[in-house]
Amino acid sequence: MILATLQGGGIDGTLVVVSRDRRRLVVPPRGPRTMQQALDEWPSWEHALEATFVELDDERHGFPVEHATFDAPLPRAFHWAEGSCYLQHMERIRGGRGEALPVDHLRQPIVYQSGSARNMAPCSDIALLDPAWELDLEATVVVITGHVRGGASEDEAADQIRLVGMTNDLTYRKLLVDERRQGTGVYSSKPGRAYAPFVVSPSDLGPAWSGSNLRAVLRCEVGGDTLGVPRADRDIAFEFPQILAHLAKTRPLVPGSIVGTGTVSNADPAAGYACIAEKRAVELAKDGAATTPFLRVGDTVGIEALGDDGTSLFGRIRQTVVPA
Amino acid sequence: MILATLQGGGIDGTLVVVSRDRRRLVVPPRGPRTMQQALDEWPSWEHALEATFVELDDERHGFPVEHATFDAPLPRAFHWAEGSCYLQHMERIRGGRGEALPVDHLRQPIVYQSGSARNMAPCSDIALLDPAWELDLEATVVVITGHVRGGASEDEAADQIRLVGMTNDLTYRKLLVDERRQGTGVYSSKPGRAYAPFVVSPSDLGPAWSGSNLRAVLRCEVGGDTLGVPRADRDIAFEFPQILAHLAKTRPLVPGSIVGTGTVSNADPAAGYACIAEKRAVELAKDGAATTPFLRVGDTVGIEALGDDGTSLFGRIRQTVVPA
Numbered sequence: 123m124i125l126a127t128l129q130g131g132g133i134d135g136t137l138v139v140v141s142r143d144r145r146r147l148v149v150p151p152r153g154p155r156t157m158q159q160a161l162d163e164w165p166s167w168e169h170a171l172e173a174t175f176v177e178l179d180d181e182r183h184g185f186p187v188e189h190a191t192f193d194a195p196l197p198r199a200f201h202w203a204e205g206s207c208y209l210q211h212m213e214r215i216r217g218g219r220g221e222a223l224p225v226d227h228l229r230q231p232i233v234y235q236s237g238s239a240r241n242m243a244p245c246s247d248i249a250l251l252d253p254a255w256e257l258d259l260e261a262t263v264v265v266i267t268g269h270v271r272g273g274a275s276e277d278e279a280a281d282q283i284r285l286v287g288m289t290n291d292l293t294y295r296k297l298l299v300d301e302r303r304q305g306t307g308v309y310s311s312k313p314g315r316a317y318a319p320f321v322v323s324p325s326d327l328g329p330a331w332s333g334s335n336l337r338a339v340l341r342c343e344v345g346g347d348t349l350g351v352p353r354a355d356r357d358i359a360f361e362f363p364q365i366l367a368h369l370a371k372t373r374p375l376v377p378g379s380i381v382g383t384g385t386v387s388n389a390d391p392a393a394g395y396a397c398i399a400e401k402r403a404v405e406l407a408k409d410g411a412a413t414t415p416f417l418r419v420g421d422t423v424g425i426e427a428l429g430d431d432g433t434s435l436f437g438r439i440r441q442t443v444v445p446a
Numbered sequence: 447m448i449l450a451t452l453q454g455g456g457i458d459g460t461l462v463v464v465s466r467d468r469r470r471l472v473v474p475p476r477g478p479r480t481m482q483q484a485l486d487e488w489p490s491w492e493h494a495l496e497a498t499f500v501e502l503d504d505e506r507h508g509f510p511v512e513h514a515t516f517d518a519p520l521p522r523a524f525h526w527a528e529g530s531c532y533l534q535h536m537e538r539i540r541g542g543r544g545e546a547l548p549v550d551h552l553r554q555p556i557v558y559q560s561g562s563a564r565n566m567a568p569c570s571d572i573a574l575l576d577p578a579w580e581l582d583l584e585a586t587v588v589v590i591t592g593h594v595r596g597g598a599s600e601d602e603a604a605d606q607i608r609l610v611g612m613t614n615d616l617t618y619r620k621l622l623v624d625e626r627r628q629g630t631g632v633y634s635s636k637p638g639r640a641y642a643p644f645v646v647s648p649s650d651l652g653p654a655w656s657g658s659n660l661r662a663v664l665r666c667e668v669g670g671d672t673l674g675v676p677r678a679d680r681d682i683a684f685e686f687p688q689i690l691a692h693l694a695k696t697r698p699l700v701p702g703s704i705v706g707t708g709t710v711s712n713a714d715p716a717a718g719y720a721c722i723a724e725k726r727a728v729e730l731a732k733d734g735a736a737t738t739p740f741l742r743v744g745d746t747v748g749i750e751a752l753g754d755d756g757t758s759l760f761g762r763i764r765q766t767v768v769p770a
Contacts, residue, residue: 133486162457198524198700200563203633224628234631235559239524239700251597251696272637273575273770294696304548307558307631309527313596313696372575372618372637376522376563446597 123175123326125285126319126437127157127193129243134158135193139174140320144437146184150174157196157321161284161377164268175326192319192437194241195287196266201379202238202315204262204291205231205365207358211387211400218403219299231360231368234307238380242316244439248292249446250419251313255294257417257443260385261340261396261425262291263354265362266321270375279366282375285321286336288427288436289382292316295399295416318427318436330429334361338435340386342396343424344417349401350394352386354427396425417443447499447650449609450643450761451481451517453567458482459517463498464644468761470508474498481520481645485608485701488592499650516643516761518565519611520590525703526562526639528586528615529555529689531682535711535724542727543623555684555692558631562704566640568763572616573770574743575637579618581741581767584709585664585720585749586615587678589686590645594699603690606699609645610660612751612760613706616640619723619740642751642760654753658685662759664710666720667748668741673725674718676710678751720749741767 126147127135134156138147151174153167154160160167178184206212209227216223224232242248250257268282291312298311324331330338336354343349360368365381375381386396395401402412417423425439450471451459458480462471475498477491478484484491502508530536533551540547548556566572574581592606615636622635648655654662660678667673684692689705699705710720719725726736741747749763 200522200524201561226628232628233633235561235633237525237559237697239703240698255696297696304550304556309557309559309693310696369633372579372621372634373561374564379563 123172124320124322125157125160125171125195126321127195127197129191129193131155133197135197139171139178140187141178141184142175142326144320144434145187146178146181147187147190148174148178148184158378161266161268164284164377193243194317195285195319195321196378196380197241199238199241199378199380200376203233203235203369203379204382204384205233205360205368207231207360207365207383208385208387209359210357210389211385214387214400214403218406228359231365233365233369236308236312237314240314242314244316244319244437246316246441247444248417248423248441250417250443251446253418254296256296258293258295258398259342259344259417259423259425260291260293261342262289262382262385263336263427264289264380264382267366267375267379267381268377270366270370272370272372272374274367274370276363276367279370280334280363282366283324283362285323286327286331287321288318288340288425288439289315290423290425290439290441291382291385316439316441318425318439320436322435327435330433330435334363335383336427338427338429340396341426341428342394344398345421348394349398350396352388352393352396354386356388358383419443419445447496448644448646449481449484449495449519450645451519451521453515453517455479457521459521463495463502464511465502465508466499466650468644468758469511470502470505471511471514472498472502472508482702485590485592488608488701517567518641519609519643519645520702520704521565523562523565523702523704524700527557527559527693528706528708529557529684529692531555531684531689531707532709532711533683534681534713535709538711538724538727542730552683555689557689557693560632560636561638564638566638568640568643568761570640570765571768572741572747572765574741574767575770577742578620580620582617582619582722583666583668583741583747583749584615584617585666586613586706586709587660588613588704588706591690591699591703591705592701594690594694596694596696596698598691598694600687600691603694604658604687606690607648607686609647610651610655611645612642612664612749612763613639614747614749614763614765615706615709640763640765642749642763644760646759651759654759658687659707660751662751662753664720665750665752666718668722669745672718673722674720676712676717676720678710680712682707743767743769
């Protein structure tokens with residue numbers, strides 16, 4: 123099925139079911155009112171939500187998505203964590219700064235936890251607090267989980283992938299360098315994330331879901347120009363089941379946990395980039411100077427995941443950078 | 447006022463108001479059903495909850511706390527972050543391992559984010575997953591906030607301190623060293639936190655609240671033996687308003703955010719310790735060997751905050767270590 127959250131109806135918004143063609147939606151006639159409630163009570167409501175989704179195959183049903191104002195699928199979530207799974211990303215960025223790569227990064231995923239308490243809508247403006255902090259986008263594939271018990275195996279964890287989606291994991295590069303130098307985790311360098319409007323169950327992604335990862339291109343644009351079209355299923359060192367099992371090593375993941383695999387990045391430079399910092403690192407290595415600027419006031423950021431049949435799997439993230 | 451959450455009534459438990467003498471409680475007759483709801487809608491319910499609290503001064507009202515089964519005040523929360531504010535703690539522990547102290551740790555607080563999605567009840571057993579991971583307690587003072595806007599000043603942030611409480615921030619020391627060596631933030635080394643049952647508004651802490659920090663002893667016991675009785679208002683480099691403002695630098699804190707000031711630690715060794723690792727570091731420096739073991743199956747951990755008049759401010763954390 124395909125789910126989304128409309129703005130309004132309370133802090134957590136209003137859950138809607140979206141049609142397979144992603145053109146229409148309905149508020150489910152019975153069952154959960156919010157995405158979190160659906161995830162908390164998934165065994166109770168999965169079939170009813172699925173039935174509503176199938177009913178929407180009849181094009182006479184539902185309201186046009188153009189008239190809807192989407193929030194993030196989970197406007198607030200209890201957990202967000204990410205593994206850095208596209209090692210090319212880490213190698214380009216840290217290499218470009220002459221920083222050492224983390225010990226053991228080839229053997230086990232580098233994970234960190236960050237903000238989940240207030241997620242941005244797909245078309246939220248981005249307030250640029252300080253240009254000197256070097257604001258960057260990071261196009262990232264995420265899953266939303268059910269309950270993953272502590273100590274779960276990769277297979278058990280994979281069975282708890284309820285929904286798949288996409289986020290723009292905003293990063294202040296300069297603050298990130300400072301925080302890493304300080305020897306703590308990232309905090310201030312991660313001001314927030316906007317989410318694509320639709321989240322899709324793995325079974326309804328069809329060939330766009332490998333069983334453990336998304337099979338799609340992430341088309342990333344800044345100011346209308348293509349920054350990159352990397353594939354999510356290329357050059358990935360750790361996939362979702364591994365990340366989830368790693369995260370569940372000493373504590374469970376609760377229903378509604380959002381987990382990402384990090385900025386998508388391909389070894390082939392022709393694929394371009396899903397963040398600006400990588401492009402700059404390559405420019406620096408090649409030309410001795412990074413010329414692509416970080417995000418500036420007035421810039422628009424567009425991110426879309428395209429399946430091999432051209433379907434826009436999660437709808438578009440489209441944000442404008444505005445003064446703080 | 448004093449609030450708590452009883453187990454039962456849903457994932458988020460049932461909100462109760464606790465009497466000033468901490469002996470009786472009632473489910474509020476109107477208003478929010480959960481702690482998160484109270485915090486989300488604080489301006490709407492603060493006066494009603496306060497009125498219920500005052501009614502409980504009449505000893506004929508309420509049920510005895512002995513008959514209640516408390517959950518964590520927020521069984522799940524949207525945000526948890528901590529600053530390392532007792533520098534003695536960091537200096538002893540990292541110094542004892544020959545590790546460098548973080549750059550700038552005297553100038554700005556070292557903060558990190560960790561799990562909030564599933565908090566442990568005050569008397570939850572602690573499952574010891576692997577003794578080689580070196581399980582330790584960490585007695586920590588926390589506040590629960592209202593909405594702290596991004597870029598808030600210290601004064602604005604202080605005004606959003608809704609409730610004060612206490613947690614046992616469990617830590618696997620060996621995993622923490624590994625994660626720090628890896629150059630990422632802490633994740634697996636923090637399996638969870640148990641919370642003392644009561645949370646108290648700053649005004650009702652009376653002389654036990656300085657305006658920016660708790661004025662109390664944290665009595666810490668392992669296996670019935672005193673580990674330490676450090677004071678929370680001694681040797682603290684950064685207080686709550688500073689930590690909150692620091693955390694809000696690039697993103698707001700939502701209502702129900704839990705923020706700690708780190709393991710309480712005093713320079714005077716006569717105060718003892720609020721975690722085992724510090725005691726071991728001092729033993730190692732003094733005698734050439736650390737003799738106090740980390741937590742073992744069968745150990746009990748007791749933590750209590752005592753005001754200068756002897757009041758047990760937040761009730762007791764009392765946990766037993768059990769096999770996984």
